[in-house]
Amino acid sequence: MIDVILDSFIDSMKLLPFLFLSYLAVEYIEHRMSDSAKAWIYGAGWAGPILGSLIGIIPQCGFSAAAAGLFAARVISPGTLLAVFLSTSDEMLPLMLSQGISAGIIIRVLSVKVIAGAVIGLLADFAAVRLKLWKPPVVKPAKIAPVPTHDPKRAKKQIDGKKSEADQKQIQGRNLSNIDSEDAIHHMCEHGHCQCEKQGIFRASVHHTAQTAVFLFLIALVLGFGMDWFQGMAFSRGIFAVPGIQAALAGLIGMIPNCAASVLITQLYLEGVLSSGALFAGLLCGAGTGLLVLFRENGKQRQNLLFTLVLYVSGTLAGMLAGVWKLL
Numbered sequence: 001m002i003d004v005i006l007d008s009f010i011d012s013m014k015l016l017p018f019l020f021l022s023y024l025a026v027e028y029i030e031h032r033m034s035d036s037a038k039a040w041i042y043g044a045g046w047a048g049p050i051l052g053s054l055i056g057i058i059p060q061c062g063f064s065a066a067a068a069g070l071f072a073a074r075v076i077s078p079g080t081l082l083a084v085f086l087s088t089s090d091e092m093l094p095l096m097l098s099q100g101i102s103a104g105i106i107i108r109v110l111s112v113k114v115i116a117g118a119v120i121g122l123l124a125d126f127a128a129v130r131l132k133l134w135k136p137p138v139v140k141p142a143k144i145a146p147v148p149t150h151d152p153k154r155a156k157k158q159i160d161g162k163k164s165e166a167d168q169k170q171i172q173g174r175n176l177s178n179i180d181s182e183d184a185i186h187h188m189c190e191h192g193h194c195q196c197e198k199q200g201i202f203r204a205s206v207h208h209t210a211q212t213a214v215f216l217f218l219i220a221l222v223l224g225f226g227m228d229w230f231q232g233m234a235f236s237r238g239i240f241a242v243p244g245i246q247a248a249l250a251g252l253i254g255m256i257p258n259c260a261a262s263v264l265i266t267q268l269y270l271e272g273v274l275s276s277g278a279l280f281a282g283l284l285c286g287a288g289t290g291l292l293v294l295f296r297e298n299g300k301q302r303q304n305l306l307f308t309l310v311l312y313v314s315g316t317l318a319g320m321l322a323g324v325w326k327l328l
Helices: 002-031 035-042 047-056 062-072 078-087 092-098 103-130 152-172 181-192 201-232 235-240 243-254 260-270 276-285 290-297 301-324
Strands: none
Touching: 002 062, 002 201, 047 062, 047 078, 047 103, 062 078, 062 290, 078 103, 078 290, 078 301, 092 103, 092 260, 103 276, 103 301, 201 290, 243 260, 243 276, 243 301, 260 276, 276 301, 290 301
């Protein structure tokens, strides 16, 4: 019991730097960055999922939590968040390294996670736009009225002046009327009752981080005791002996919003209980504590449930496909 409490506390403390930086980034975007800089972030477009899948392989579940916070603030696209979740490694990498697993196997595991995250993320963004579930930024160019004059030199000079003025206005702030980023970020502040406008970005970020850390610690306690119970049950190995449902069950375990899930999945694979397909399914579905932060910060619960379903189905299918191709 003491071990579960201590592990839950340590896991929660590990997330603090990542949570703080993510909240600080959101507050900075709201209070410091110009509209043109916001447009640049939103304009990352198709490259978002690729970058997200590369960032996600860093062995810390804090990145998934940070990405969830940024998605709730409408800073990154759903495909980018999905790519981060699918490629998140959590404790898989250090555990494999500690077990002396060859570098070739580790590279293949990470490569599958990166490729799956990038491809599925790109497809998710495409589908989200087509189904009008996500609104990419639209920057409306400034209109330059023609100058009614018969003097060509004077007309050219006035047009150049208009262009310069229009460019300056675009630098100061572009039209992002169809993006609700500011409303989403304000929702985070209202949800946490932090009075960010008065406290400043640093204190507001600390406030958000503290609230989320307490929330994660309480959930980690419940999950920790549940994981101990599951590992102690004799029937757990019998369930995983059925090949047809290995990947599906491993994916469900991976969905548990706790870094310990990746440890359990990796250990079961190293002990020969799980197949390679089930390993990939569990690791792809595992997003660490990212799902907890998503449900806490994003007020659109139907969107959260749909995202969770897409994560599970795509991660499980991709894992099964990797197992069929015998990539390990």
